[in-house]
Amino acid sequence: MFKLYEFSASGNCYKIRLLLTQLEIPFERIEIDIIKGESRTPEFLQKNLNGRIPVLEIEPGKYLPESNAILFYLSEGTKFFPTDRWEKAQVMQWLFFEQYSHEPYIATSRYWISILGKVEEYQAEIQQKQPGGYAALAVMEKHLENHQFFVGDRYSIADICLFAYTHVADEGGFNLQLFPAIQNWLERIKNQPLYTSM
Amino acid sequence: MFKLYEFSASGNCYKIRLLLTQLEIPFERIEIDIIKGESRTPEFLQKNLNGRIPVLEIEPGKYLPESNAILFYLSEGTKFFPTDRWEKAQVMQWLFFEQYSHEPYIATSRYWISILGKVEEYQAEIQQKQPGGYAALAVMEKHLENHQFFVGDRYSIADICLFAYTHVADEGGFNLQLFPAIQNWLERIKNQPLYTSM
Numbered sequence: 046m047f048k049l050y051e052f053s054a055s056g057n058c059y060k061i062r063l064l065l066t067q068l069e070i071p072f073e074r075i076e077i078d079i080i081k082g083e084s085r086t087p088e089f090l091q092k093n094l095n096g097r098i099p100v101l102e103i104e105p106g107k108y109l110p111e112s113n114a115i116l117f118y119l120s121e122g123t124k125f126f127p128t129d130r131w132e133k134a135q136v137m138q139w140l141f142f143e144q145y146s147h148e149p150y151i152a153t154s155r156y157w158i159s160i161l162g163k164v165e166e167y168q169a170e171i172q173q174k175q176p177g178g179y180a181a182l183a184v185m186e187k188h189l190e191n192h193q194f195f196v197g198d199r200y201s202i203a204d205i206c207l208f209a210y211t212h213v214a215d216e217g218g219f220n221l222q223l224f225p226a227i228q229n230w231l232e233r234i235k236n237q238p239l240y241t242s243m
Numbered sequence: 244m245f246k247l248y249e250f251s252a253s254g255n256c257y258k259i260r261l262l263l264t265q266l267e268i269p270f271e272r273i274e275i276d277i278i279k280g281e282s283r284t285p286e287f288l289q290k291n292l293n294g295r296i297p298v299l300e301i302e303p304g305k306y307l308p309e310s311n312a313i314l315f316y317l318s319e320g321t322k323f324f325p326t327d328r329w330e331k332a333q334v335m336q337w338l339f340f341e342q343y344s345h346e347p348y349i350a351t352s353r354y355w356i357s358i359l360g361k362v363e364e365y366q367a368e369i370q371q372k373q374p375g376g377y378a379a380l381a382v383m384e385k386h387l388e389n390h391q392f393f394v395g396d397r398y399s400i401a402d403i404c405l406f407a408y409t410h411v412a413d414e415g416g417f418n419l420q421l422f423p424a425i426q427n428w429l430e431r432i433k434n435q436p437l438y439t440s441m
Contacts, residue, residue, distance in 0.1 A: 094382045095344055107329070111343075114335035118328070130316070131305070137312035145309075145342045146293055184292045 056209035150178035155217030189226035254407035255310035348376035353415030387424035
């Protein structure tokens, strides 16, 4: 059985739980408290040299880090990943967009505000993250004005990936009321078969 | 013919040139001066809503952004991307590692220091980027102590992707002399057939 090394409150880890649940693949959850430094112990660094969660243990001793690499690994050959070459490339485009232009702003702000609860201490950093986070949301909004889902008008790992931190963006200090197309898309995701909440 | 919208000095754009050259696929280069804001014009935003380079125009009107999505698109089905499921996942792992844990530190510092030439103005930001950049290099060094290449002991887009900014990390203020395994790997990359410099 797959083992998911995760920090439950992390959107990157939730992505994997949502996909595994929708694939009806059973898995064991192992909590790694990143606040206590449990992802940086010598033991954990054997699983991921980069000291980050999530890590999926595919079989004993075979570890896969990077949330979006895990999504790709699990979804290829299923209905959650396209087979058309151009659509595959577009899924990848949104996965890299999420890790480079979205997560570092929205997830990081949420971590300071809602996970650590240190909004005062990180006031300056949180302010610095606002323009980048809103820019990412604006890109998504513009795309969703003409699309039901991110790629091929079908629910895919591109949607799962972007849903994870977008649906809790308010916990990072971002106002989703400004983005009606995103809000409608969030509802479409929540209505997918076997949807499971964070 | 493919059109590559690029800023020549960018490592993210160089990745694509290196792969296209090694695939012996001809392409047209179109320079977009990001310093002058040419990637944020209304015209360019039609090609990439996110206002970034590189963008590959695959056929007229069909645009693919995100350097690592482009690498994936071009390499699948070639010797530069594996066919084994576990190796494919590992390539993806390193591609996401590069965009999240490597590029934001090493490429960004290089941009301030060597592209903009504003080392004084960005002194504080450059200092802040040092630990993250060295952490990424340490992860690579540790992996390369036991591997010739990043995945499957064969040259792949995982190597191309990580080579782009690593081989010019000194231009971002990082001392590669501390990483002998990385230095040997850089030489192996430069000795690949049809290698082309930045």
